[in-house]
Amino acid sequence: MNIYKFETKAQLKSFLVWAFSLLALFLVFAFAFYDMFMDSRAAVLEALNSLPPVFSAMFGINMDILFSYSGYFQFTYTYVALIGAIMASSIALSAFAREKRSKCVDFLFSKPVSREKLFFVKLLSCLTLIIVVNVLFIAASVLSFAVNGQDPSKMGVLILASSSLFFMQLVFLSISILYAVFAPKVRSVSGTATAFGFAGFILSALYSLIQEDFLKYLSPLGYFSPGTVFSTGSFETGFVVTAAAVVAASVALAYFKYCKSDAQAI
Amino acid sequence: MNILRREQRAGRKAFVIWMAVMFFLCFAGIVKFQSYTASGSMAELLASFPRIVMAVMGAAGLDIGTLSGYTALLFYYVLICAVIYAVHLGSSAVARESIDKTYEFVFTKPCSRGRVLGLKLASAYIYLFLFCAFNAVFSMLAVAYLKTSEDVGPLILLFALDSFLIGSLFVALSALFASIVKQPEKGAFFGNLAFLYAFIIGVVYNMLDNPGLLKLAAPFNYFSPQDLIAGRFDPVYAVITLLLIAASLYGTFAAFGRKDLT
Numbered sequence: 001m002n003i004y005k006f007e008t009k010a011q012l013k014s015f016l017v018w019a020f021s022l023l024a025l026f027l028v029f030a031f032a033f034y035d036m037f038m039d040s041r042a043a044v045l046e047a048l049n050s051l052p053p054v055f056s057a058m059f060g061i062n063m064d065i066l067f068s069y070s071g072y073f074q075f076t077y078t079y080v081a082l083i084g085a086i087m088a089s090s091i092a093l094s095a096f097a098r099e100k101r102s103k104c105v106d107f108l109f110s111k112p113v114s115r116e117k118l119f120f121v122k123l124l125s126c127l128t129l130i131i132v133v134n135v136l137f138i139a140a141s142v143l144s145f146a147v148n149g150q151d152p153s154k155m156g157v158l159i160l161a162s163s164s165l166f167f168m169q170l171v172f173l174s175i176s177i178l179y180a181v182f183a184p185k186v187r188s189v190s191g192t193a194t195a196f197g198f199a200g201f202i203l204s205a206l207y208s209l210i211q212e213d214f215l216k217y218l219s220p221l222g223y224f225s226p227g228t229v230f231s232t233g234s235f236e237t238g239f240v241v242t243a244a245a246v247v248a249a250s251v252a253l254a255y256f257k258y259c260k261s262d263a264q265a266i
Numbered sequence: 267m268n269i270l271r272r273e274q275r276a277g278r279k280a281f282v283i284w285m286a287v288m289f290f291l292c293f294a295g296i297v298k299f300q301s302y303t304a305s306g307s308m309a310e311l312l313a314s315f316p317r318i319v320m321a322v323m324g325a326a327g328l329d330i331g332t333l334s335g336y337t338a339l340l341f342y343y344v345l346i347c348a349v350i351y352a353v354h355l356g357s358s359a360v361a362r363e364s365i366d367k368t369y370e371f372v373f374t375k376p377c378s379r380g381r382v383l384g385l386k387l388a389s390a391y392i393y394l395f396l397f398c399a400f401n402a403v404f405s406m407l408a409v410a411y412l413k414t415s416e417d418v419g420p421l422i423l424l425f426a427l428d429s430f431l432i433g434s435l436f437v438a439l440s441a442l443f444a445s446i447v448k449q450p451e452k453g454a455f456f457g458n459l460a461f462l463y464a465f466i467i468g469v470v471y472n473m474l475d476n477p478g479l480l481k482l483a484a485p486f487n488y489f490s491p492q493d494l495i496a497g498r499f500d501p502v503y504a505v506i507t508l509l510l511i512a513a514s515l516y517g518t519f520a521a522f523g524r525k526d527l528t
Contacts, residue, residue, distance in 0.1 A: 017459070025466060033318065033473060040316040047315055066322070075322045079469060086462070187365055188454040191354050194461065198350055202343050206291065209339070210298035
């Protein structure tokens with residue numbers, strides 16, 4: 001329990017910074033910009049109508065999909081997910097590389113607590129933080145859904161769609177745990193976490209640009225997409241399986257390494 | 267000179283890894299380019315949309331049916347990478363020895379602190395310059411491989427200059443943060459946070475029709491891709507960037523000279 005408290009408390013400050021950034025971004029986008037976006041529908045229609053109909057068909061802009069709550073939610077989610085990914089990575093890196101970084105692995109490992117237990121307590125502390133931010137995020141999405149006058153019977157779909165963030169963060173959490181346990185040295189938690197998050201962001205952007213299938217499986221940011229949930233009612237099975245495999249494999253590998261590795265003394 | 271050489275060696279591994287990633291990004295991206303037939307009217311149509319619609323659709327006023335628009339979009343990601351690398355370079359120039367607990371070794375050498383810091387920052391700028399130069403070379407190779415008629419050589423050079431300038435700004439900013447804060451790790455944290463906020467403000471900037479002064483807070487948008495495609499390099503913002511770099515570097519040296527090394 002002491003370890004749990006210590007871990008959670010040590011993360012608190014940066015957790016607040018991340019949670020604030022994530023929620024503030026979502027709220028600004030979902031409230032301030034949503035109306036502005038919807039209002040621009042007329043201008044787009046006008047622009048399209050000024051062209052010959054052949055052209056506007058060719059551009060393939062589906063007005064009802066573009067100007068829908070779900071389309072806009074997917075756009076906002078791209079950036080929320082980016083911050084969420086960086087957040088999950090930095091939580092995992094800072095929990096699992098803390099002793100390595102401050103060069104006190106021997107101190108912790110010589111305490112009368114098994115390494116197995118240490119691993120799980122650290123994991124539990126990370127999960128707690130992620131669950132808290134996701135509960136807040138889902139609450140914020142429900143709020144924006146209700147305020148923007150959407151059909152209340154679709155609330156279940158919305159909640160599933162906004163839980164994308166949670167599953168995506170689990171993937172980033174487990175990959176970062178793996179990295180933190182295996183890397184010989186973690187110099188900068190925030191630098192590595194930012195690199196992880198933006199690597200995911202650029203991979204999914206690259207996928208949307210070049211449409212190669214293998215890239216899709218390489219970009220964990222896109223495994224869980226609210227857009228898919230809004231249109232089909234569930235996540236894509238292939239990605240759910242991939243994500244589960246990635247999480248299970250990373251956590252298992254990290255667990256064995258953490259329990260067996262040599263404890264460095266200075 | 268030895269310090270510079272040592273610094274260069276310390277940063278080599280990270281640089282090689284970054285270059286491998288950038289090589290993949292440039293090639294995988296550009297080689298897949300296909301021009302659309304209707305690209306001329308596409309650009310016109312896109313220009314008539316409100317900016318917020320463009321932002322949501324994912325191409326901020328760029329026509330990716332032309333090679334220049336496509337390259338511009340790709341270089342936006344290169345710019346992001348350059349800035350992440352720049353934050354790493356800037357904060358580790360100041361704080362790496364503190365984090366590795368080797369500062370006692372280097373700062374007791376018969377060499378002033380300012381000189382050591384200057385050489386470390388010089389090494390950071392050399393790497394940033396190489397990063398941008400290599401990216402330009404990779405993209406030109408990829409474009410040559412495409413064998414299109416469109417000449418984007420000058421455009422790629424302008425983008426490289428853009429990423430070097432903005433990257434330099436972030437080297438200086440994160441060096442400044444790292445030399446002001448007490449704990450060495452916090453410097454990188456603020457550097458990365460500044461980068462993330464600049465990125466998000468850039469997204470918001472692209473959504474507004476009249477962003478006004480918000481542009482000052484969005485370094486990613488100092489040099490708009492539309493301007494660069496047209497061959498213009500905004501001199502006002504080039505000067506602003508240089509002034510910001512100079513101010514941050516001045517602050518870095520001032521703060522670092524008085525810093526408690528712990």
